[in-house]
Amino acid sequence: MSKNETELTWKDIEVGAIACDPGSARGYKTGDWRSQRPTYNHARCLKCGLCMIYCPEGCIYENAEGKFEASLFHCKGCGVCAKECPTMVITMVEEG
Amino acid sequence: MDKQSVFIPKLISRKEPFAPGHRACIGCGEALAVRQLCKELGDNVIVVNATGCMEIIASQLPNTSWTVPWMHTLFENTAAVASGASAGLRAMKRKGKGPSQYVKVVGMGGDGATSDIGFGALSGALQRGHDFLYICLDNEAYMNTGIQQSSATPFGASTTTGPAGEKSLGQVSWKKNLPAIVAAHDVPYVATACPSYFHDMLSKVRKAMAVRGPAYIQVLSVCPTGWRCATNQTIRLGRLAVESGMFPLYEVVNGEYTLSLDLPTLRPVREYLKAQGRFRHLPDHEIDYIQTRVDKEYAKLRKLSRVAKAPAAARPAVTHVPESQGEIAAGLPALQETVDGILARYRNDPALLISILQDIQAAYNYLPKESMERVGSGLNIPLSQVYSVATFFKAFSLKPRGRNLIHVCLGTACHVHGAARLRDKIQRALNIEPGGTTPDFRFTLETVNCVGACALGPVVMINGKYHGQMTAQKVDALLKSYT
Amino acid sequence: MAEETRVGTEVSLAVGEIVRMVNTDVIAAYPITPQTHIVEHLAELVADGKLDADFITIESEHSALSACLGSAAVGARTFTATAGQGLELMHEVLFVASAMRLPIVMAVANRALSSPLNVWGDHSDVMAARDAGWIQIFTENGQEVVDTMLCAFRMAEDRRVLLPVMVNIDGFHLSHMIEPMFLPSQKEVDAFVPPNHYPFPLDPNKPVAMGDFAPPIIYTEAKWSQEINIEHSAPVIREIWGEFATQFGRTYRPVESYRAEGAKTLLLTMGSFSETAMTAVDKMRAAGIDIGLIRIRLWRPFPFAEFREAAKGADTLIVLDRAISFGVGGPVAAEARSALYPMEKRPRVVSFVGGLGGRDITVAGFEEIVKRGKEIAAHGSPREFEIFGVRE
Numbered sequence: 014m015s016k017n018e019t020e021l022t023w024k025d026i027e028v029g030a031i032a033c034d035p036g037s038a039r040g041y042k043t044g045d046w047r048s049q050r051p052t053y054n055h056a057r058c059l060k061c062g063l064c065m066i067y068c069p070e071g072c073i074y075e076n077a078e079g080k081f082e083a084s085l086f087h088c089k090g091c092g093v094c095a096k097e098c099p100t101m102v103i104t105m106v107e108e109g
Numbered sequence: 110m111d112k113q114s115v116f117i118p119k120l121i122s123r124k125e126p127f128a129p130g131h132r133a134c135i136g137c138g139e140a141l142a143v144r145q146l147c148k149e150l151g152d153n154v155i156v157v158n159a160t161g162c163m164e165i166i167a168s169q170l171p172n173t174s175w176t177v178p179w180m181h182t183l184f185e186n187t188a189a190v191a192s193g194a195s196a197g198l199r200a201m202k203r204k205g206k207g208p209s210q211y212v213k214v215v216g217m218g219g220d221g222a223t224s225d226i227g228f229g230a231l232s233g234a235l236q237r238g239h240d241f242l243y244i245c246l247d248n249e250a251y252m253n254t255g256i257q258q259s260s261a262t263p264f265g266a267s268t269t270t271g272p273a274g275e276k277s278l279g280q281v282s283w284k285k286n287l288p289a290i291v292a293a294h295d296v297p298y299v300a301t302a303c304p305s306y307f308h309d310m311l312s313k314v315r316k317a318m319a320v321r322g323p324a325y326i327q328v329l330s331v332c333p334t335g336w337r338c339a340t341n342q343t344i345r346l347g348r349l350a351v352e353s354g355m356f357p358l359y360e361v362v363n364g365e366y367t368l369s370l371d372l373p374t375l376r377p378v379r380e381y382l383k384a385q386g387r388f389r390h391l392p393d394h395e396i397d398y399i400q401t402r403v404d405k406e407y408a409k410l411r412k413l414s415r416v417a418k419a420p421a422a423a424r425p426a427v428t429h430v431p432e433s434q435g436e437i438a439a440g441l442p443a444l445q446e447t448v449d450g451i452l453a454r455y456r457n458d459p460a461l462l463i464s465i466l467q468d469i470q471a472a473y474n475y476l477p478k479e480s481m482e483r484v485g486s487g488l489n490i491p492l493s494q495v496y497s498v499a500t501f502f503k504a505f506s507l508k509p510r511g512r513n514l515i516h517v518c519l520g521t522a523c524h525v526h527g528a529a530r531l532r533d534k535i536q537r538a539l540n541i542e543p544g545g546t547t548p549d550f551r552f553t554l555e556t557v558n559c560v561g562a563c564a565l566g567p568v569v570m571i572n573g574k575y576h577g578q579m580t581a582q583k584v585d586a587l588l589k590s591y592t
Numbered sequence: 593m594a595e596e597t598r599v600g601t602e603v604s605l606a607v608g609e610i611v612r613m614v615n616t617d618v619i620a621a622y623p624i625t626p627q628t629h630i631v632e633h634l635a636e637l638v639a640d641g642k643l644d645a646d647f648i649t650i651e652s653e654h655s656a657l658s659a660c661l662g663s664a665a666v667g668a669r670t671f672t673a674t675a676g677q678g679l680e681l682m683h684e685v686l687f688v689a690s691a692m693r694l695p696i697v698m699a700v701a702n703r704a705l706s707s708p709l710n711v712w713g714d715h716s717d718v719m720a721a722r723d724a725g726w727i728q729i730f731t732e733n734g735q736e737v738v739d740t741m742l743c744a745f746r747m748a749e750d751r752r753v754l755l756p757v758m759v760n761i762d763g764f765h766l767s768h769m770i771e772p773m774f775l776p777s778q779k780e781v782d783a784f785v786p787p788n789h790y791p792f793p794l795d796p797n798k799p800v801a802m803g804d805f806a807p808p809i810i811y812t813e814a815k816w817s818q819e820i821n822i823e824h825s826a827p828v829i830r831e832i833w834g835e836f837a838t839q840f841g842r843t844y845r846p847v848e849s850y851r852a853e854g855a856k857t858l859l860l861t862m863g864s865f866s867e868t869a870m871t872a873v874d875k876m877r878a879a880g881i882d883i884g885l886i887r888i889r890l891w892r893p894f895p896f897a898e899f900r901e902a903a904k905g906a907d908t909l910i911v912l913d914r915a916i917s918f919g920v921g922g923p924v925a926a927e928a929r930s931a932l933y934p935m936e937k938r939p940r941v942v943s944f945v946g947g948l949g950g951r952d953i954t955v956a957g958f959e960e961i962v963k964r965g966k967e968i969a970a971h972g973s974p975r976e977f978e979i980f981g982v983r984e
Contacts, residue, residue: 018171018809063118099490180662189662
C-alpha cells in the first residue's frame, strides 16, 4: 500500500480491513528506537551466523565477504548479537 | 549426512517470512521465536493468531510482518478458528475447491490465550482431532496488557496483578503444566521448545508439521520487558531456563515422553532467578523451595521419559561403556586424545563442527558427553551450541548405540500393515525398548515415522538397508543375520 | 417455471434441507434448545452422506461461531445455528464476523434469556445482538424460512455485500411447527445460489492478513467503511428478493404492510406473531375497527425509507416488542420512534412488550393490545411503555 496510515481514507480500506501486501511492515523503520548500536571487529568473525539466527528483528544480513552485519534501518539495538557472538566480534556502543 | 563444511545457522533458511519492521519490544524473545518458527513453517500454512503481543506488534493496519496468510479474530478462540479453517480446507479439498496443495493451519497464542482464556477452545479442538498445529508462545504473563499474572506465570514471579509485597511473594501457585494437559488429550505430538535452542525447536516444528492431526508446541519466549532483565539476555535466559530445569525441553510422541536435552546435572535455579527482576524479591528459603520443586518435577519428567528409563549411570559416560566399545574403554584420557586428534585434523575450525562430530561418532558410535565438552572448549564455542547441533541431526546419538541400528517404521502405511506388532516382536526378541541398546551393543532399536518406502510396508531398516513386507515370523531370522 | 415440491415438514428440518441443497461445506454448531432440530437434522444428512460437509461438534457457541470465522475465511460455505444464551455467548464473535466481512449464514431459533432460565421463544437474544453488523431478517412462517434461508446464502456471499446473515426464526412457535412448504428442486437451487467465491480467502497462493490492529488514526476509517458497506447491502438485498420473486413467484420486501391503506392506527410486529396479528386485523376490520399491520422483515440494515413510507399517514403506531431493553422499553419501538422522528407529520408510537419467554399472544390478545393502544394514544399512559399480559 503506497499511502501511510495518516493518508488513508475510508475508501482505501480493503474488504474486512485486510492487509493485502504481505510483509509490508518491512517499510516501517524501527531503527530509531535504538539507544545503542552494534559495531564490528570483523577480523574475528567466523561467519557462523549465530547473530543472524538469534536476532529478534531478523535484520542481520551477510555482507559481501560473507560476514554478518545488522541493518540499522530495523536494528533496535537489543545487544543479543553482541552477547551471543562466540568470538566477540560485536561491541555495542551508545548512539548519539 | 555427507560431510559439509558449513556452520549450522547457515543451514537454516535465509528467507524471513516474518518481516522486520514489527513493533516488538527491544530484545523480544517472542518475535524471535515467531521469526525462527516461520522459517520452518514454510509457505503452505495459514496462521491463526490470538490477540496478544504478537497480534499487536506484527500487524498494524495497513501493514503486516506476515507473508503467509494470517488471521486474527479474538483472544480466546484461536483453536476454534483453526478448527474451522482446517475443516473448511478439508471439506473444500474433498469437493475439488480451495488451494490445490496441502495447507497446514497453525494456531498461535500467548500463554494467557492458551492456558487461560482460550483453554476450552484448545481442549475442544485437540479432542476433536483437527489437523492443525498449535504453538503457544509462552512468556509467562499477560505482557501485552502490561505484565499481569497468568496461569503460566511461574511461582514467585512478581507481576502487576500478582505483585510481590510485604505480604505476598507474587505468584504463589505453580505454573500450569499445559504440555502435560495437552498430552492427556492423546494427541500425536506435543513438545516444548525455546528459540535459544533453535535447531531443536525447528526440528520439532518439522515433526509437528508432518503430523496429520493435532500437534502442540509450547515455546518459552523470554520477555525482557516483563521479566525485567537487560534486552541482550534473551538467549541466555532461555538457555538458563532449560538448563536449570525450569523449562525442560521434551517431546511427547504418541504418548511417549522423550527429553530432548537430558541434562546430567541441572544448573541451580538461583542462577536463572537472580538474572531477572521479577524474582528479585525472593528470599533464600523460597529459592530453595523452587529448587526442591524443580528437582522433583524434573525427576518426574525423567522418569516418564525414554532417555531417563536407563539408570543414570548408563547415560553417556565413558567409565561405564563396556569393553566392546574399543577405544572408549581406555577411559577419559583416551577420549580426550581421540577428540583432540580429530579437532587437530580439522584445524580446530568451528566451521567444521559437523564433520568433527561425525568423526567422533564414527569412533564411538555415539557422541559421549565429555567429547562434546572437549569439542566446545577446543573450538571455543558454547557447549549449548555443540549440543544444539548434536541434537538437531538424527544421525547423531547422545547415547551409546549398538553396532546394528534397527529402525522400525511406524508411518501410516506401515502402521496399517501391522508395524506396531513388528516393533513389539523385536522388542521382545531383544528385550529392549525403542531407543534402547542391547547390553552386548549388538543392536539399537529406534522407531521412525516414515522411511519413504511406504509401498514396501511394513519396513524395518537395519544399518540403512530396507527389509520390506516384514512379518513377525521373519524377525528372528533377520536379526540372526546381523552380528 | 417453478419445479418445487410441496412437503409437510418441521420448519427446523426444512432449514437443514436448504443448507444441504446449497452444498454447504462446514457446519459448526453447539446444541441449544430450540435450535437442536436444525443441527440434528444436518448431522443426520452428513452422517447419511446426503450432504458432503464437515460437521464440527464444537465445545461452545463462542467456538462455534469462531470456527465459522475460520471456515468462511478459507472460502468454505459456512452455516451455523443457535438460540438464546448461545447467541449471547457468541456475542463478541458476531462483531468480528461482520467487521471481517465473512459470509456466514446463521439461523437463530429466537429464545428468551436467563435468568430465570427459559428455553422458549422471544426476541431478547437477537435484540442484544442487533448492533453487531449482521444482516438480520425476521421470518413469519415456514415458507418464509425456506425462502429466506435460500436468499441468505445469496446475500451473504454477494461480492457487493460479503456480510454474515442472521435468519431469525421464533423458537418453538415457528422452529418446531410442522407446516406445508414448497421446497425448491436441486436444479432451482443451483440456478439461484452460485458457488461461493470469497474474494480474499486465506490462501498461501495469495497471502493476505486479516484482522489487523487499528490504532485511533485508522479505526474510524475502518468502521466507516463497514457502515457504508452494510448500507449499500440494502439495494442488493432487495435485488436478490426481486430475483427470487421472478424465479419462484413469492415476493419479499424489507417492510410489509397488511391492510394498512388509509388506516389511522397501525400495529407493528416482527416474526411469527405477525401471522396471528394478521388474523386479528382481519377480525377487527370486519368489526369496523380502523387498524392495519406493518411487519418489519429486514431488521438490519434498518429499512428507514420503506418503514417511513409504510407508517406515513397513520396517527398511531402500536409496537409490540418481544424483548425488553431494561430501563428503556421495547427495542423495536425505540427504533421506530427514532426512524419516524425526522418526519414532519408522524404517528405517535405506543409501545407494548409481550410474548416473553414463549408466552403466547392470541388473536384476542392483539385485539386487547389495539384497544389499550388506542386509549394510550388518546389519553396517554403513566409509563413509557406497557407490558401486555402481566398478572398484577
